[in-house]
Amino acid sequence: MTEAGPYDAVVVGGGVVGASLAHHLTLRGLRRVLVCDRGRFSAEGATSRSGGVLRQHHTAAADTRLTVRSMDTFTGWADEVGGDCGYRRTGFVMIVAEEYAANLAKNTAAVQEAGGRAHLITADELTAEYPGLRLDRPAAVSYEPDGGYGDPAAATRALLRSAERRGAVLAEGLEVTGLTSAGERITGVTTNLGPVHAPLVLLAAGAWSRPLAATAGVDLPVEPRRIGIARHRATAPAGPVPACIDDTLGRYFRPADGDALWFGAAADPAVALDARPAALRADEVATARRTLAERVPALATGTVDGLRAGLDGYTPDHRPLIGPVGPAGLYACTGFSGGGFKTAPAVGELVAAEVTSGAAEEWLAPYRPGRFAAGAPTESDFPYEHM
Ligand SMILES: Cc1cc2nc3c(=O)[nH]c(=O)nc-3n(C[C@H](O)[C@H](O)[C@H](O)COP(=O)(O)OP(=O)(O)OC[C@H]3O[C@@H](n4cnc5c(N)ncnc54)[C@H](O)[C@@H]3O)c2cc1C
CATH class of the missing domain: 3.30.9.10 (D-Amino Acid Oxidase, subunit A, domain 2)
Known part of the structure; x- marks a missing residue:
């Protein structure tokens, strides 16, 4: 991997979010996509422990839209992704x-x-x-x-296999140690095997995203x-x-x-x-x-x-951080706050559309990482005692 690349994109993290990003990036025609996880794919982070509950009901319409769109993928998994998500x-x-x-x-x-x-x-x-x-x-x-549950580890493996069929490189045991940039642009990542070059880096490292973002001077509010x-x-x-x-x-x-x-x-x-x-x-x-x-x-x-x-990874409003951050070409997709399995299909689809077309996706507007600094967290429309 020493001086590897250049890739079109590096996805940091091989949980369900990183896997969905890779699946959709390759569907949109990006061929040279590297997905790296410091451990085994689908076996390390939140995804590997997830209960896999699939529901559409939320207390904000923005979240509901994502889960309804994702439910179509879970119910039609074999045709849309291939393999089995355990629905x-x-x-x-x-x-x-x-x-x-x-x-x-x-x-x-x-x-x-x-x-x-x-x-x-x-x-x-x-x-x-x-x-x-x-x-x-x-x-x-x-x-x-249509609610129920799925198998998040199986879904992740199926999404990664789909990306691999379209040319993605899946690198297990590849730990990203930092993000690299030149001027105002991201240039890639450093890893335990050396530098990897790419003009687009998608940070999907779940709970471990904040220290990585900090290496590019970005403070992501995810705990x-x-x-x-x-x-x-x-x-x-x-x-x-x-x-x-x-x-x-x-x-x-x-x-x-x-x-x-x-x-x-x-x-x-x-x-x-x-x-x-x-x-x-x-x-x-x-x-x-x-x-x-x-x-x-x-x-x-x-x-x-x-x-x-x-x-x-949890954010202050318990909604994810999705969007460009820091140097051009760095994109956060993290902080899914205990609910990232059920939205992963739609999130991957929308992010891939956004980064390949350059046009902002309106459905992602409530999740922009800058909302807390701007004093505008995304609130529930119709909350309950605990949600
Ligand atoms: C017990 C439990 C129950 C849950 N139940 C549900 C549920 O019922 N329904 C639901 O929708 N959601 C549920 N969730 C939440 C959901 O599982 C997560 O939101 C989702 O899996 C997050 O996926 P992710 O890809 O963002 O993160 P992760 O799955 O954590 O993946 C991040 C990956 O990044 C890798 N990584 C970290 N640092 C580096 C680095 N430096 N270099 C390379 N790789 C790195 C990690 O090894 C990991 O594999 C649950 C979570 C848990 C823990």
């Missing part, structure tokens, strides 16, 4: 306290307006469709029949946060459950094969930027399980037989 259509439900019912209706309408399928249902309809759930307190519920999920296996069949965010409990879960489900067990902002986060603790898992047993009674018994903890 399972289990339905998704958003449960909120009654006082947020009006906001729920507006956010559900936003899914419909963006072209997705969603509608409000009653608590009785919910538990009739999903006998594994219990809903005793008054609440409002939105249902998405590492540790997220953990745990897998529960019921002792006896308890009836199906959907993928679900329960805002009344501040928790989420999704079904898995057999009588298992994955549930959110930790979200810890005060962590160091290590290669690996601390493993989940028994008390974190027990607290989440106890809380969620109100909604999924099967959680009160059975066993926890799998744990995942990962670091993702």
Whole structure:
């Protein structure tokens, strides 16, 4: 790799975001694309630990647009990308306290307006469709029949294979140690194997993006946060459950094969930027399980037989940083704040369109990295207690 290149573009990071960028850049005709990851592709960062929940419901219409567009890719994966993304259509439900019912209706309408399928249902309809759930307190519920989950590592591998078929070079174990520039232009990156030259560098290094951007004099407002999920296996069949965010409990879960489900067990902002986060603790898992047993009674018994903890990059408004930063040719695509799997297809498509055409994509306007310095973070249109 010494004095390698020149490439048309270098993508730093081989998680689902970097993989989607590479897939779409090569689809748009860029042939010499280098994707590098300091470890194994799809096995190092947040992507490898992700729960893979696929939903369209959000509290800002801008986010909803991205997930609705991405859902088309997940549901039509074999034709659009090739291979398998592990998509399972289990339905998704958003449960909120009654006082947020009006906001729920507006956010559900936003899914419909963006072209997705969603509608409000009653608590009785919910538990009739999903006998594994219990809903005793008054609440409002939105249902998405196409929601469910995917396999983020499998999706990443499929996107990378697609890029490779079109000529991308996939370099595992290639650690980017810095960004290089001359005058006001990016010229490439330095790596453990020497310099790599390219006029376009896309920074998709997740939680590890900030120190890399700093080598080009750019301060990206992205902080590492540790997220953990745990897998529960019921002792006896308890009836199906959907993928679900329960805002009344501040928790989420999704079904898995057999009588298992994955549930959110930790979200810890005060962590160091290590290669690996601390493993989940028994008390974190027990607290989440106890809380969620109100909604999924099967959680009160059975066993926890799998744990995942990962670091993702979080921004102050919990929305990604997407756009040009610093020297010309440097582009940030990071800070997906715990939700980057479900939007990765649309993000890759829009970024590739933007960098190859030179025309700004309007859908990306809410995510520009400069919004915090300008005092204009992207707010929820119709928020809930926890979202
Ligand atoms: C436990 C957990 C559950 C989640 N659940 C969901 C969910 O249900 N739905 C959803 O949509 N999202 C979920 N997420 C979030 C989602 O997985 C992430 O937002 C998404 O995977 C981020 O992808 P990424 O490519 O930006 O980052 P990553 O997957 O972290 O990839 C970054 C890559 O950059 C590489 N890298 C870092 N530094 C360098 C360097 N110097 N040189 C070269 N390579 C480098 C890393 O090795 C890594 O592979 C979850 C995340 C976690 C951790």
